[in-house]
Amino acid sequence: MIVYVDLVFLTNLAVDGTVLLATAKARRLRPRRWRVVSAAMLGAAYAAALFWADVPYMYSLGAKLLVSVLMVLLSFGYGNPLAFIRTFGVFYAVNFVTLGGVIGLGTLLRSAGTPWSGMSFTPDGGLVLDWRLQLGLFAVAFALSIWLFHGASESRRRQADTDALLWKAEVRVDGETWEIPALLDTGNRLYDPISRIPVMIMEASVWKEKLPPGWSERLQQEPADRLAAELDEAEAGVFPWIGRLRFVPYRGVGGSTRLMLALKPDGVQLSREGHPPLHVQRLLIGLDGGTLSPDGAYRAILHPDMIANGAAKPAPSQPA
Numbered sequence: 001m002i003v004y005v006d007l008v009f010l011t012n013l014a015v016d017g018t019v020l021l022a023t024a025k026a027r028r029l030r031p032r033r034w035r036v037v038s039a040a041m042l043g044a045a046y047a048a049a050l051f052w053a054d055v056p057y058m059y060s061l062g063a064k065l066l067v068s069v070l071m072v073l074l075s076f077g078y079g080n081p082l083a084f085i086r087t088f089g090v091f092y093a094v095n096f097v098t099l100g101g102v103i104g105l106g107t108l109l110r111s112a113g114t115p116w117s118g119m120s121f122t123p124d125g126g127l128v129l130d131w132r133l134q135l136g137l138f139a140v141a142f143a144l145s146i147w148l149f150h151g152a153s154e155s156r157r158r159q160a161d162t163d164a165l166l167w168k169a170e171v172r173v174d175g176e177t178w179e180i181p182a183l184l185d186t187g188n189r190l191y192d193p194i195s196r197i198p199v200m201i202m203e204a205s206v207w208k209e210k211l212p213p214g215w216s217e218r219l220q221q222e223p224a225d226r227l228a229a230e231l232d233e234a235e236a237g238v239f240p241w242i243g244r245l246r247f248v249p250y251r252g253v254g255g256s257t258r259l260m261l262a263l264k265p266d267g268v269q270l271s272r273e274g275h276p277p278l279h280v281q282r283l284l285i286g287l288d289g290g291t292l293s294p295d296g297a298y299r300a301i302l303h304p305d306m307i308a309n310g311a312a313k314p315a316p317s318q319p320a
Contacts, residue, residue: 009048016043020075023091039074043067063101068092116204134222170269171202171314172286174240178206182270182300183293184307190286192248192262197284198303199248199262206299211287212239220289223260246284262286270310278310 017040024031048069079087120155180202190199204216204263215227224247231239246262263285271277283306292299 010042012047013040013044016071018041019091019094019132020071022094023072023087024076026090027076027087027092029076029087035075039071042074043071166298167270167272167302169200169302170271172266172268173210173244173263174266179205180300181298182302183298184302184304186304188301190248190250190260190303190305192246192284197282198305199260199284199286200268200300200303200306201260201286201288201292202300203292204261204289207287210241214291216287218289219261219287224259224287227261248284248286250286260286260288268306270306278307280306280310282309 017036020031020036020039023029024036046071068091072084072091076087078084087184134304165184167182167184169180171178171180181202182202188199188201190201191197192199204211208216212227212231218227228245228247231242241263244263244265246264247259248262250259250260251257265285267279267282268283268285269277269279269282283303285300
């Protein structure tokens with residue numbers, strides 16, 4: 001048997017890199033490229049060393065698990081025990097799927113025989129593929145790596161665009177403060193039609209404990225005016241924000257006009273890195289019964305006038 005160690009190294013480099021990138025995509029991680037390349041080179045060097053060194057127990061189950069742990073640590077770090085176990089499990093799940101792809105690729109490339117006929121194992125447990133499987137696997141792994149790199153780059157670009165519009169909003173009502181992430185939406189042109197006050201949209205669940213029971217869930221399905229009409233005198237007496245309630249008309253997806261339940265806060269402070277804090281008092285907060293961001297990146301949508309008309313907070317004076 002003739003084995004080309006350079007091909008073994010390059011094939012394992014491409015496959016290990018693809019597996020690590022697929023693991024990162026499945027776990028929604030964004031490791032640095034040099035870390036992924038270093039981990040893939042470690043795995044490729046381990047596979048190639050099979051044909052150079054004859055070290056007892058080097059290719060035992062324990063040694064293979066140790067190399068896998070080092071590859072995952074090198075690529076993604078440790079974080080915490082639960083996160084590491086999940087990442088390690090996904091890493092091996094992707095490995096098993098890749099091995100199934102290798103067997104399927106071998107079946108397609110061979111005109112006859114079993115899918116195992118192009119594969120052999122060394123006494124130490126190493127997997128050796130014939131030339132056609134090596135070449136085909138390298139091509140598929142390389143193409144998949146390019147696709148994953150492209151997808152990761154696009155994901156990072158979209159995330160960077162979203163991060164550039166994220167603010168920290170501190171909403172103040174009756175001496176209490178709620179701190180939530182908020183997204184600046186330049187397309188948000190929702191105003192109160194009478195006072196022309198801009199409307200910031202926020203998930204009603206932020207105020208679940210303050211609103212009447214069930215309102216934060218029912219707002220997603222029921223009209224806001226119906227909920228307000230159900231407030232009897234007893235409930236209105238225990239709802240401290242009854243005087244802050246407003247109704248803001250807006251146009252729904254189907255083109256019909258609806259009413260959004262809104263409240264008048266005492267003020268909102270907006271802040272983000274590299275920008276002085278802004279104080280906004282002239283606004284309403286419209287309540288949305290759903291979830292604004294599927295991944296929880298933000299829980300409110302800011303009106304652009306809040307940034308344009310917000311008053312910068314002066315820096316605290318230093319004692320002389």
